[in-house]
Structures are given as C-alpha cells and as structure tokens.
Amino acid sequence: MPLSDTKARKAKPREKIYRLADAHGLCLEVKPNGAKYWRVRYRLHGKANMWGAGEYPSTSLAEAREKREWARKLIAQGIHPREEVARQSREERISRDNTFGPIAEEWFSDRSPGWSDYYCDQVRGSLDNEILPALGKLPVRDIGAPEILEILQRIDKRGAPTVAINVRMWISGIFRYAILTLRAKEDPAEYVKGAVKRGEVKHAVALTEKQLRFLLGQIPIYGGYRLTQLATELLIFTMVRGIEMRRGRWSEVDFNAKIWRIPRGSMKRKRDHAVPLSSQAIRVLEEMKTYSGGRELMVPGMKHPNKPINHTTINGALTRMGFGGGAFATHGFRATASTIMNEYGWREDAIERQLAHVSTNKTRASYNHAKYMKERREMLQWWGDYIDSLRGQDAEAH
Template sequence: MSLTDIKIKQAKAREKIYKISDERGLYLEVTPTGSKWWRFKYRIDGKEKRLSLGVYPDVGLQKAREKRDDARKLVADGVDPSVHRKAQKQARADANANSFEVVTREWFEKQKKVWEDSHADKVIRRFERDVFPWLGTRPIAEIKPVELLAVLQRIEKRVVETAHRAKQNCGQVFRYAVATGRAERDITVDLKGALTPWKEEHFASITNPEEIGPLLRDMYAYKGTFEVQCCLRIAPHVFLRPVELRLAQWREFDLDDATWEVPDERMKMNRPHIVPLSTQVVDILRELHPLTGDGDFVFRGRNPRGAISNNTVNKALRGMGYSTKNDITGHGFRAMARTVLDERLRFPVDWIEHQLAHMVRDANGRAYNRTAHLDGRREMMQAWSDYLDKLRVSAEEAHAKL
C-alpha cells in the first residue's frame, strides 16, 4: 500500500530501525531516534543495492517519489544511481577546484614572486574588485568570450585603460589554465577589437646612434655600487625587460657556453628564453662573479639575499641627468635594440623579435620554440655588442678632446 503524509507523520520511533514501504522500491526508514530517511531499493548487474534520497520532512513524499523515478530511469539505462551520484559529486568538486578564481590565485602566487609588491597588489585587487564577483565561481573551461566581454565592458565604462589591463591579465590566466590542462584555449583572443582602443604609453628610449654613444659613455662612468654598474653596462647588450634582468640568478648562466637561460616564470610571456651572451657581457659577468657568485642573485641588492630593486636602473639614469619620462628608461633599451638592429645593422626582424622574447609564430600559427634562429641570434648579439662598444668609445674619445 502506498504511503501518505498522514502515515509518515504517525510513524513513531521503535527500539530498532524499521521500514515502511511505498511503491516501486521506495521506502521510509525510521530510526530509534525518530529520524526518517528515504531509501530506494534497486537491482543492477544482479546485485541488490540501496540509495539514500534524503531526510523527511526536508524531502517530502512527492519529492522522494520524483527522485526514485529519476533513479529508476538510470537503472533502466544500465547506470548505477549510486555511481552516478558519486560521479556528479566529483564533477562538482572538480569544477570548484578549476573555478576562475582558484586558477587565477594559483597563477598569481607563481607570478608575484618576480613582481614588485605594488604591482602584485594592483593585479590581484583588479581581479577581486572587477572580475571575481562575476566570474570567480565559474569553471574556467566553461567561460565564454561574451561573458568575459560583459565583465570587461563594465570596467571600460569606468576606465578604458583598466579594462585593457584586465583583459591582458585574464589572457595570462587562461594561457596558464591551458598549460595546466584546465582550459582548451585562451578566449581573450576572440575579444580583439571589442574594447575601446587605448594606446599604451611607450617607454622613453634613445634610438639615434649619435645619442646612444654619449649615453653609454655616461653609464660606464656611473659611480654607484659595482653591482649596479654591471647591471647598467649589461642592460643595453641583452635588452631584456628590467624585472627579467635584475632578478638574474647565477644558476641560469653558462659562461663557458656564453648562454643565459631565463626561466619561464620570470618571462612576461611565460616561456623560457635563451639569451646568447657576447664576449663583452661574459667579461662583465666574470668580473662580477667574485663579488656576488656566492649567492643566488647576480645583481645583489642591499639585502644580501635579495636583488637590486626594480627602480635601481631608472634611478641611476636620473642620477646621470637623463629623464626617465622623456629620454631613456631601463625598459627603453629594448626599443633601442629593436630599432637599430633593424634599421642600421639590418638583421632579420624574426631574429630580433625572438631575442626580444616576443610571441613569434610560424606560417601555421604555431609559436616558434626558444631555440629558433639561435645561431643567427648569437651572431646578432655579438655584432650588437661590438656596435655599442664602437659608439661608446667614439663618444669617450670625442669627450676627451673637449
């Protein structure tokens, strides 16, 4: 006989557990404490099994029957309802573990190790304020371009620049998710042109050889600590981003092979990068090694266990009388190399772009590996150092005649 709400309410606790049957495998189990549990008895693969459907009255009679019917459909399809439930629970757990916020914070913990504290704070606050409230709990693999665009457009109404920076950061997170097997692709590539154009302010740079020589002369005459002197002298030769240079560690160098391998976690594009070293750079490093080679960082700062600060090179340039807003910045050596290597020394643009660690793709759209054009880049880096030395020596000789 089928159960009714009255029968269920009248069921009293006994010394032992007992059950009251409904129909088609559904029954109510009453415990000695008075709790009433819905159970579904079914048979699959020749075995009798039971599935819990909830507690009465949280789950009423009608809802219990609906759950039973859903379970019966699974059994009819050859699916064990208990196994199905465990799989769903695991899927929910996986989705939570792969939520946009979880993946972002994991990526952030890795990146902040090579960032200035102020920059790291800006990045995570941008996510917490403008992105997590709308996308934080979403499984990152399920987020659609249109969803992300809606979030970015909300930011855009306030500040266009912030929207572009948020898009850039989101792209980095998606690429990290792809690399760690939690997303199929970086959806930010679908948003090209979707935001109001914004032109990023370029770093000040000197690209005229007649001005590069005097700059190098002044840099070689700088009277700061020897670590900073060496960093200044190397910077234009390797033209890396300031953070990639200042955090250099001795274990990354093979001076005998004249090669520097910068690890992916310190590179902007999250890809390891090879820097062929000219004889001039190797000589500077060998001269510096007796001073800082007993530690991790090549350019050791005031803290013996740390590196020079992110502002050290720019501060030194300002101390020489150069404006880091209008003349030259530590980042400006990249534009210097890009322009002169192309326009004056006539090296292939592909070689230059690879050495700048820009994302360069082949005809099939695939990113070149880090060793692409390595022999040619080694030749280029030596020619570049020779050219810089020539400009500096000429400037020193001209200055000596004054």
C-alpha cells in the same frame, strides 16, 4: 493505494520495523524508535536492491517521489542510485577542495624549471600580486570569465595592458593544467581572450648629442646607488639589452681578452653573442665587481643579492635624471649608439651585428660574427672614447 502525507505523519512505531508502501517501489520505513526513512525498492541485474531516499519529515512525500523518479531513470540505464549519489558526492568534494591557489602553485612548480630566471620572476610576481589575491581561495569551479575579466580590467586601467595580457595567458595555463590533472572541465580564461588590447609599440628614442652629454653629467648626481650608475654606463658602452645585462654572470667576462661572451640562454634571439669590451667598459666592470660581493651576478639587487636588480631600477634613475614620462628608457641607449655610429660612418652591418640583430641565415650569421669582430672592437673603443669626450674626459690609453 498511494501513501498520503497524513498517513505518513500518523504512522506509529511498532516492536519491529515495518514499511508503508506508496507506488513504484517507494515506501516509508518506520523503526521501533520512531524514526522514519524513505526507501526505494528495485531490481537490477536480477537482484533485489533498496536505496535510501531521505528521512521523513525533513524529506517530504513529494520530495521522496521526485527522488524515486530520478532513481528509476538511473535504474533503467543500469546504474545503481547509491553509486550515482556516491559519484556526485565525490565530485562535489573534489571540486570543493580544489581551490585555485594550490593548483596554481603546482602549475608553477611543474613549469618553472624550464623558464629563464627573468620569466620565472615575472610569473611569480604576477601570481603573488595580481592573480592569487583575487582567485587563490576560490574553488576552480566557482571561477568564471567575469572574475578573470575583473582582474584584467583592473590591470589595464592602471596603464599596463601587456601585463594584463600576460596574466590572462598565465591564468589560462593554470586552468589547462587543472584540466589535464582532472580537476577542472574548462578554461574560462579562454572566453576573455582579446578583452585587453596591447598598447601601440613605441620604438626606442635616440638621444641627440646634447641630450646624451646632459644625461652623462646627471648619472653621478641622480643615477641612484653606485652600482646602478655603473650598470647604466655599462649599457651605454656595450649596447646590450637591459635584460641581457641583468642576466650577466662574471664567468662570462674575460678581462684579459676584453670580451663578454653572453650565452644564448640570456639573449633575446637565443643565439650566443660576443661583446668586445672597450677600455671604458673594462673600467666599469672592474668597479662593478667590487660591489657584487664575490657573487655570480654582475648586477645583484640591494635587497635580494641572489637576484639581479629589478628591470625598473635604471628606468627609475633615468626618470630622476629628467628622462621619464616614457620619453626615454634603457633600450634607447642602443638606438642612440646606433644613430651616432651611422652618422659617423661606421658600417651598418657591423653596427647591426653589435646590436645582435642576427641574420636568420646561419651560415651568413657565422660569417658575419667572424668578419666583424675586429671592426666591432675598434667601433666600441671609438664609442667609448666618444662618450668620454662628451664628459670632458681624455680617452684612456688602450
């Protein structure tokens, strides 16, 4: 006869352990001290076994019967209930202990050695400012698409859709790493791919001669610290990208040969680039070197001299000089030089080579590099003299 709750409740302890049977192997074990435990007896692989299904009365008769049925299904599959309980407990513990923050740090340590300094700083900044404050303390199992979408929408609302897109990509990378290391089963960031649309690409704005003359007059007044002013001038004179200048090392500059050899690792197109230096650029570099404190970087940051100036530093100075609001940024110096040089008749191929817009044909690219070096040197010296003339300075002898 199946056991009733009344019989289970009234069962009194005896001198020895005894059991009251229910059905299908379930029984209530009563100990001499009065404690009562549910047991499920079964045979598996020809051997008798017993599994504990909870203590009475915290586990009721109805609950004990549910556990018995769960156990019977496992036994039919050749699985011991206690082994399945241990497995689930282990997974629960691992899942609970696997918070997002430590996994993200592991991912960063594992991947960052292969990144450029700029990209490494970019990812680190987003981790510290956007990702970890929101997700760092959460178990990975508790993070879903809604939590990630909330982060992306917050970034997008402040007008930084590209940052939001990158943040989603990096969160996805962390989850894929967690999957590879058996600490997550899926990547919830994949579900919000495309939730934020990249803003319209704005092409660089070129300054008119009048605007350029005005800007040159503003640099010594509103251009910030002297090193920032010099860095701004170096961009003007050399036509390099802002990121290429920020990555610059003094070991790349040959003052005697008047050339700056930028290695491919610092270039957007991942190709070596040689920049002929005008007398004006040499003058700027010589003064810049007095601010570097003997360090490797050409433009070290004020607070962190072992890192280059922030990518927003010069744009901030441009804003103070009246060129803010997205109307003009550092990449506009390249467009300005290119436009004016074309207007004054310099060959387009030489200008494009100076801008490092390299042909995908390697043979032609190598040929162009050799062919246009002399012409580019003359062109940049003309450009330096032109800039000096706008500032009312006499071109230096060279």
